[in-house]
Amino acid sequence: MTQAVSSAPGFWKKNQQKLAPWLFLAPGLLMFVIYVLVPIFQSIWISFHDWDGLGEKVWIGLGNYVELIDDEDFYTSLKNNIIWLVLYLLSIPAGLAVALFLNQTVTGIRLYKSLFFFPFVISQVVVGLMFTWFYAPDFGLFSQLLKWLTGEEVAVLADERYVTYGIIAAGLWPQTAYCMILYLTGLNNINPEQVEAARMDGAKGAKLLWFVVLPQLAPATFIAMVVTVIGSLRSFDLVSVMTAGGPYGTSQVLSYFMYEQALSEYGYRMGYGAAIAVILFLIMMIFITLFIVRMLSQERNA
Template identity: 60%
Template sequence: MPAARPVSTRRNTTFFSRNKLVIMPLVFIAPALAMFSLFVIWPILQSISLSFTEWQGIGPKKWVGLSNYRYLFSDPVFWTSLVNNIYWLVLFLLAPVFGLLVALFLNQTVFGIRLVKSLFFFPFVVSQIVVGLVFAWFYDPAFGLLATILEPFGIEFPPILADEDWATFGIIVAGLWPQTAYCMILYLTGLNSVNPEMIEAARLDGAKGWRLLVKIVLPQLRAATFIALVVTVIGALRSFDLVAVMTEGGPYNSSNVLAYYMYDNAIFRYRMGYASAIATVLFMIMNVYIIWFLLRLWKNEKGAR
């Protein structure tokens, strides 16, 4: 008898079936990407285009090319604001260090430690506006807490926020308070994942104190340290709230930062084009760090595979 002819099975070869591993992720990402483009990408592009114009917020825009940028780099207040941002960036890096020390102190099982933890958590949940008002009263040379404490000793507390040389550093100290609390939370979370067996083995080998911290604990806190540095640097570059509440950039623009100088030009001086130029420069400075962060994150993800 003749052999039976094989039945051919017709496979579904539609475009969707061939590319569903590419199409489906795009379908799920599309809504978030649309919102991100509408509320982030589009305003950024508008701000950059506005920096090449002269505009008061109403009426027609006048194209001026690079005039805003030429004036920007000859503006002494801009350079003061940029230097102050560098001060913020350098001194804010103390927050991860202080946060680690506080986390190590709180990572103990002793009576009442939960109450102490709640006191250290307090700055993290308080608004930056409240922090600014509290420290403005704290620095008050007439009725502030420091002046009241030093008065019996005959020591006159200087008006920090009214001093051109010290106003910026007084605000930075106020900003370090909640930032340290945030870094502390990151390190407390990281300490919960530290391998206790490695610590016990290191102690049996004679490691203790500083050596135990550097050789055993800190390498296991690398992820928490990385996130703490990223958040701290971005927070330093976009500092605005405390400056607005405590000094409004004064005295004589000595405590100005780029974010507040941009706000001042846009809202109070009606120089939208010039404010957009300041925002563009700040955006480019932040992009340097953001690109480094994304490259580092991509390398870590690639190495983990």
């Protein structure tokens, strides 16, 4: 039996080296194609149609995109997405600050670290609910505090001037925790000899941080950047839980706008929703391309 196999060096034997990685990759690739690549092209295809999900698809070419350009809600969402993008980045310095603060050996530091990490572990929906109550007029802690300080009450989530900032503040809480963890692991890998050497040369405080510690944290910063940017563009759960896009659509972001048009009780405009998804995808592609280019160039230099 064994002889028979070894005597016939078949296709498999000859190409084993080349085929093995693909075989190992196959299950993942298959999933990726079915659940990621194909839906992307399906979305693009649907975005050229007028379709309610039930009847026939009607080809309208760029009709959905033309309508999108003329849609106030689209610009509101876009503007909010940009605010999200910029302010969400605050979680990186905030995370770094917390990480530096917690990077010491005191009794019980593990407990403190866990407590700071806690908001990232709980679900976004829970974070959203907690902040909704926090902001709630009449009984919310924040409203009470504001009333005590200024004598006036502001219903953050009902005021179009503050609503987006209120939601972002809620989002920063878990995101800061995430960045903190990234930086804590980064700080563990810092070369103590370099720090020692810098100390001997008289560097301390801000200078030591800027010229010695931060450069070594660059990989952590890069990852934090990637997850924060993508996280800010995907912001959906908090908007959905805290305001459902309200008041009168002023806290919408693209992902929620897409959901509302395509899948919510009042929408079912699959084509229009798909068009929004395509735009969101293109915006994300800009950032993803930037990140990948950077990553590749780093790998080449290494």
